[in-house]
Amino acid sequence: MELLYIFTIALIISLFYKQLFQIILKIFLKPLVRFCIYLIDLKCDPYWDRITETIPIYVDSRIQNRTELEKSIQDQLSEKLKQFETGSMLVIQNKGDFICSLVRIAGRGRFSHSAMYIEPGYFNSPEFRDLIPMDTNTNSRLFDAPLLWQAAGEKKDDYNCNDAPDLHSLSKYLLYYMQKYPNSRYIIRNLHQKLDSKQSHSLKSFIYQTITEKRLNFCSNFELFFTYYSSKLSILPKLLDGILNIKRTDLTFCSKILTETFQHIGLIDLSINSNKGPNYFGYPYHTNVFQDESEIQFIYI
Numbered sequence: 001m002e003l004l005y006i007f008t009i010a011l012i013i014s015l016f017y018k019q020l021f022q023i024i025l026k027i028f029l030k031p032l033v034r035f036c037i038y039l040i041d042l043k044c045d046p047y048w049d050r051i052t053e054t055i056p057i058y059v060d061s062r063i064q065n066r067t068e069l070e071k072s073i074q075d076q077l078s079e080k081l082k083q084f085e086t087g088s089m090l091v092i093q094n095k096g097d098f099i100c101s102l103v104r105i106a107g108r109g110r111f112s113h114s115a116m117y118i119e120p121g122y123f124n125s126p127e128f129r130d131l132i133p134m135d136t137n138t139n140s141r142l143f144d145a146p147l148l149w150q151a152a153g154e155k156k157d158d159y160n161c162n163d164a165p166d167l168h169s170l171s172k173y174l175l176y177y178m179q180k181y182p183n184s185r186y187i188i189r190n191l192h193q194k195l196d197s198k199q200s201h202s203l204k205s206f207i208y209q210t211i212t213e214k215r216l217n218f219c220s221n222f223e224l225f226f227t228y229y230s231s232k233l234s235i236l237p238k239l240l241d242g243i244l245n246i247k248r249t250d251l252t253f254c255s256k257i258l259t260e261t262f263q264h265i266g267l268i269d270l271s272i273n274s275n276k277g278p279n280y281f282g283y284p285y286h287t288n289v290f291q292d293e294s295e296i297q298f299i300y301i
Contacts, residue, residue, distance in 0.1 A: 033098065036105045044110040047283050051187070053294040055080050058301050059178070066175075067137045074171035077146050078120055081188070087203065087267070088117040089189045089258075089281045089290055090148065090170075096181035109279025114255045115150035117188060118167065122147075123204070131211050133169045146170040149207055151218050151257045164216050165257045167207070178298050186297075187282065189290035199265045206264045216252045254278055262289075 057076050063069045092113040094100035100112035121144055123132060132141040151165040152173070177184055195203065210216065252260075258281065259274035267289050279285075283293050 030098070033101050033105065037101055040104060040108060040110075043108075047110060047293075050283060050292065051295045052292040055188070055294055055296045057174075057296060057298050059298050061300050070169075070171050070175050071137060073175055074145050074169070077171055077174075078144075081117070081119075081146055083190065084117055084119065084188060085191045085194045086117065086119045086122050086200070087191050087195050087265075089286075090115045090117050091187045091189075091278055091282050092177065093185045093187075094177075094181050095183040095185075103277060104279070107277025107279040109277065109282060111187070111278040111282050113150075113152070114258055114278040114281045115148040115152070115168075115173075116258055116261060117170070118147040118149055120144045120146055123167070125204075127208065128204075131167055131208070133167060133172070135169075142169055148173055149258075149261065151216075151252050151254050164214060164218065165210050165252060167211070174296070174298075185295065187293045187295055189281075189283075189293055192289060192291055195265070199267075202265045203261070206261055210257070215250055216257070217250055218253060255280055 057073060057080070059069070060072060063072060091111040092115075093104070093110050094112040097112070103112045104110070124143060129141060132143055133147070134140070135142050135145070148168045148170050149165070150168060150173075152168065174186065177186075255276060255278045256274045259268060259272060259276065262268040263270050263272065263274070268286070281290075
């Protein structure tokens with residue numbers, strides 16, 4: 001099994017030579033990926049039938065101004081997600097991005113991204129002021145808007161977010177996703193039990209320290225797959241890190257930072273490998289921590 005992982009890593013390295021990669025991508029990889037996703041969807045489709053609630057978000061097609069559209073979505077999310085507590089889990093199935101498809105194949109699951117939901121007004125103390133994202137319309141901080149705690153560096157060029165874990169506007173991020181990847185699906189899972197005061201303080205401290213120390217960076221596509229696969233090796237990770245000049249402790253990705261966040265506040269066991277993929281937070285996992293799935297659906301009117 002270890003030889004298989006070593007072979008996979010070597011293959012990924014070779015594929016990042018651009019010309020060779022483009023040829024293999026067109027002739028072999030894309031059809032293979034589509035076939036693998038088809039098989040995964042066959043296995044995962046029954047889980048969609050277990051969704052307990054649908055949350056409709058209406059998108060007015062007459063609104064052409066992006067800022068106005070974002071505000072409309074933000075107002076609806078604030079109202080319709082009132083029952084969800086800080087610490088709830090958002091997972092996304094991206095059907096339009098090639099790398100996200102590879103993430104789903106690696107995890108053999110439904111989802112390609114995960115983030116933590118933060119309810120409006122949660123960060124209301126002065127020290128968090130500069131960490132709250134800006135409202136581009138009013139040029140003020142989004143203190144009273146739903147947010148996400150996430151590592152989404154792979155979207156930084158289009159979405160204009162930081163390269164490290166950060167607080168993001170939920171409405172802005174979902175609008176970006178909805179427009180660029182219209183076939184994506186969005187699941188949110190509420191906590192079984194609201195965070196107590198100790199857990200809440202621990203969460204705020206962890207997020208504040210992670211953002212302000214500016215140590216963690218989002219993996220490049222190569223680093224993402226390398227850290228994921230090589231974490232399963234028992235012998236070579238440190239040797240490979242040195243050869244490839246990768247400092248594993250400074251790299252993160254969406255489900256890795258979330259696993260470590262939940263471990264820090266005591267909701268997930270410390271023995272869990274944080275390199276697991278986004279599907280680790282989907283149904284039927286963590287039913288002792290999260291409630292059943294609710295699906296956010298964007299409906300054009």
